[in-house]
Amino acid sequence: MPPRYRNRPTITTQTGRQRRAEEPSQALAPIDAPPRSENRGSSRSPIVLLPPKERYELRWEPAVGYGVTYQEESKLPELGRSRVPEFVLKNLSATVAQDVTVRWEAETRGLQELANSSSRLSEHKIEFRDGSILLGPKDFRYTHRFQYATSGIYKVAFVNDEENIYPHGAVWNGALIYFLAVLQEDVGSSAEPFIFTVSVSWGIPRNGQTQRFRVKVTATNVKPEEVKSPEVLAMMRFEVAKMASR
16 A cells, blocks of 8 residues: 555546546756755755655556556556556755645647547547547547646645655646657657646745756557557656746
8 A cells, every 4th residue: 555645636638537646948957965954943944855766667558448547657557547647746945835736837838739630549549629539440439538627736735855846747647648649659669758847836835936857758659569459558757947937
């Protein structure tokens, strides 16, 4: 059973149900968390975002169902189950950050055009409608519904030392559809990364600058060409880089 965390946010899954998360052009330097500051009098609360510690498998098997599953490499094989990528918010100061807002925004755009022009998805049917993506067979006799948005926020009550956070569900679904659309068939080939901008702000202490991070998700095809199902099998890796504060 996975450990329990404080402030575990509620996220939206691909099926639209609300549940608790289980356990997502300029050169930027990767983040290494420096030692925690002991300056308790500062009004600032420096926070960094750390990526998942391992790769995640992405699997799409429309012969079984049109949903996409994803989980940590170490948890395989738990077929049919998804585990949202787990990031860490680390507070580098000795001041507790309270009323924390985390905003996920897809920097990669043009998803509908990519999906409509995808040779892989042309063998199926995909529709974007009313904040959702519907994916199913050509006759659309049944579909899988992905909630979809280009941005979304949730609240974390406080960050003392560190807290686990997760991509906003509807925004994360955009990355899944992106990889289904653009990932090539060659084993070892990688799609252009899907990019998120993550902004972290807090109400207390006051006058702190919003911290901004660029999250890059890269998927690499690991399915041999002779394998027919699953149709997509890839490994996703995550990178986080600090951006200039606003």
